Amino acid sequence: MSTQYDVTETLDVKGRSCPMPVVKTKQAIDDLETGDVLEVLATDRGSLSDIEGWATSTAGVELLDQRETNDDGERVYEHYVRYTG
Amino acid sequence: MSTETSPPPEGDVATLQAEVEALREEVATLKDDAEDQGRKMTIIATKGSLDMAYPPLILASTAAAFDWDVTVFHTFWGLDILHEERSRNLKLSAVGNPSMGVPNLVAAVPGMDAVATRMMARRIEDNGTASVEELIQLALDQGAELQACQMTADLMDYEDDEFYDGVTTGVGAAAALADMGDADIQLLV
Numbered sequence: 344m345s346t347q348y349d350v351t352e353t354l355d356v357k358g359r360s361c362p363m364p365v366v367k368t369k370q371a372i373d374d375l376e377t378g379d380v381l382e383v384l385a386t387d388r389g390s391l392s393d394i395e396g397w398a399t400s401t402a403g404v405e406l407l408d409q410r411e412t413n414d415d416g417e418r419v420y421e422h423y424v425r426y427t428g
Numbered sequence: 429m430s431t432e433t434s435p436p437p438e439g440d441v442a443t444l445q446a447e448v449e450a451l452r453e454e455v456a457t458l459k460d461d462a463e464d465q466g467r468k469m470t471i472i473a474t475k476g477s478l479d480m481a482y483p484p485l486i487l488a489s490t491a492a493a494f495d496w497d498v499t500v501f502h503t504f505w506g507l508d509i510l511h512e513e514r515s516r517n518l519k520l521s522a523v524g525n526p527s528m529g530v531p532n533l534v535a536a537v538p539g540m541d542a543v544a545t546r547m548m549a550r551r552i553e554d555n556g557t558a559s560v561e562e563l564i565q566l567a568l569d570q571g572a573e574l575q576a577c578q579m580t581a582d583l584m585d586y587e588d589d590e591f592y593d594g595v596t597t598g599v600g601a602a603a604a605l606a607d608m609g610d611a612d613i614q615l616l617v
Contacts (some may be wrong), residue, residue, distance in 0.1 A: 357545035358556040362490040366566055387556070401494055 348407060348423050351379035357386045357419065364390040365397045368424065372404060377428035380407065385420045394422045403427055430472040468497040470611040472557040472604065476505030478518040478548055478560075484617045485563035492570035499611075500567075501604040502590070503577035506617075507584060510576050510591045515560050520545045 352373045356364045364385045371381055383394065391409055398406035407423040469491050484500050491498045508514040522528050522544040529553040534540065550607035552559070558566070568573060575596045576586070588597045608614045 360556045362486045366493045
């Protein structure tokens with residue numbers, strides 16, 4: 344499966360619950376360059392609203408997309424965040 | 429009586445214009461400052477049971493991810509969260525906890541707290557929930573200030589080197605108040 348985004352880095356926080364998806368996303372974003380896209384893979388259902396809320400109120404990040412996929416029976420929430428500098 | 433209003437003397441108009449100009453500049457500066465300043469949150473953490481250690485730590489590490497300025501002032505049992513050894517052994521109390529589903533009389537039986545704590549610890553692990561230690565490191569790494577109240581540290585005989593590295597010690601009520609004074613959010617846990 345291909346994504347429509349040019350993903351620079353992938354962060355796997357599957358199995359981790361609140362607040363780890365958001366906190367780890369922020370830490371990963373801090374290591375990126377302007378324009379880079381971070382893909383976040385989570386199994387925490389709360390990550391949908393958490394990452395959306397974080398992206399809305401944090402300067403320098405843009406939430407491109409959020410998707411729900413099925414990985415061998417496990418529900419995975421994919422988030423695409425761009426660092427806008 | 430004259431119906432004509434005499435124009436104000438030249439000097440006054442110039443003074444007023446200068447004052448208006450000065451005020452405009454001041455407003456612009458204040459606006460810039462207000463926009464530059466991110467939010468600030470101060471939490472007072474007073475409890476040291478396993479369940480009560482989580483809310484301040486989760487909020488602190490998340491707020492730091494929002495680039496907020498975060499201070500957590502730990503006092504009384506809240507100090508146990510910052511105490512390296514004690515933080516690994518925080519307990520859950522079965523007594524007075526209706527969610528445990530056992531009557532207080534049973535909950536008060538010796539050993540019940542240990543059972544309740546073990547149950548919660550297993551759930552924390554199974555659920556992928558961060559440990560207290562992990563959250564403390566995350567909060568500190570992201571620049572949150574975790575303060576240990578000096579008066580209660582003395583009261584409980586905790587030495588500075590018993591707290592995690594990076595914890596701010598020697599802090600009192602005045603420092604906490606000064607922080608709360610210019611915080612947008614103040615919480616007592």
